[in-house]
Amino acid sequence: MGEPEWLDEHELETWEGFLAAGTILNRRIEQHLKDEAGLSHPQYEVLVRLERAPDGELRMTELAGAALTSKSGLSYQVTQLEKAGLVRRRSCDTDIRGVVATITDEGRAKLDSVASRYVTLVRELFLDGLTNRQFAGLADGVGALVERLRATADD
Amino acid sequence: MGEPEWLDEHELETWEGFLAAGTILNRRIEQHLKDEAGLSHPQYEVLVRLERAPDGELRMTELAGAALTSKSGLSYQVTQLEKAGLVRRRSCDTDIRGVVATITDEGRAKLDSVASRYVTLVRELFLDGLTNRQFAGLADGVGALVERLRATADD
DNA sequence: TCATGATGGTTCGAGTTTGAACAACCGGAG
């Protein structure tokens, strides 16, 4: 294994800050979603993915692949959303094993009702805290990161 | 509430990328910690904070305040770490209610055993994916974010 | 001194996540 090149203070600080910021932002968003609409963050994610998909439909596996949770976690969340009437399950036409999740009109309405507040929150917590220069730099870095992480999604 | 200023594509992409990157990185780190040392990420966090503290000791509340989990969550984790012999509890000298958590020698040894691998991983997943310019930009942005989030920790 | 409100930590229950096990099914090679 050998000695790696240790992290200098700035590197460590940035790394830990990055993680910490993600954690805090996640938590704040979650809090607001819960209070406003009774949605957990995973549930909100599911709805958003579905809304963006053609016909508001997506296979379970595709849904899970969207960086969310495990298959079992998705199963659970979709069940919750189904109980709430925001999503429906139907079996896939071309594959009997398959299940397609569909967002309902209530689901879309729920998303609409949260959207404005959500955007406001993202501005407050994230964008407003950054100068244009900082945002540009962060956007660039994040872009590179996401690309790299997606590329090495399986190792 | 009124209509907020909507997010343009670049803003949305950056925001979602930021969250997604955090989630993925967290998960990968967690995976490795679990495999290598049988530690969860929260547990690792606790050990790191304790190791950095003078005498390797910290009050429970201070520990929880370090952006980790809730008080109850911390209680649970410290109990787990105690069972594993990596941390000890003792009551506080100046406040009978208080509890001080202390990292044991085994705890320090455990951290040492993970450190090298951990650093390697951070380089692989995070630092190596960024050019110097990108890192600088991201570091700047993250710094501003963390500062802002800490400042508004209570609203 | 004695109330009174705030604080420190644990414990409890409900909800959630995860990986493993499972049953059903697909699709290609032979």
Added chain:
DNA sequence: CTCCGGTTGTTCAAACTCGAACCATCATGA
């Protein structure tokens, strides 16, 4: 057609998280 490895989604037990309730204690002021 028939295997057979790989896929799909659910279910299960175990672990984890959170907030609320709780008791004990502190600190302040009358």
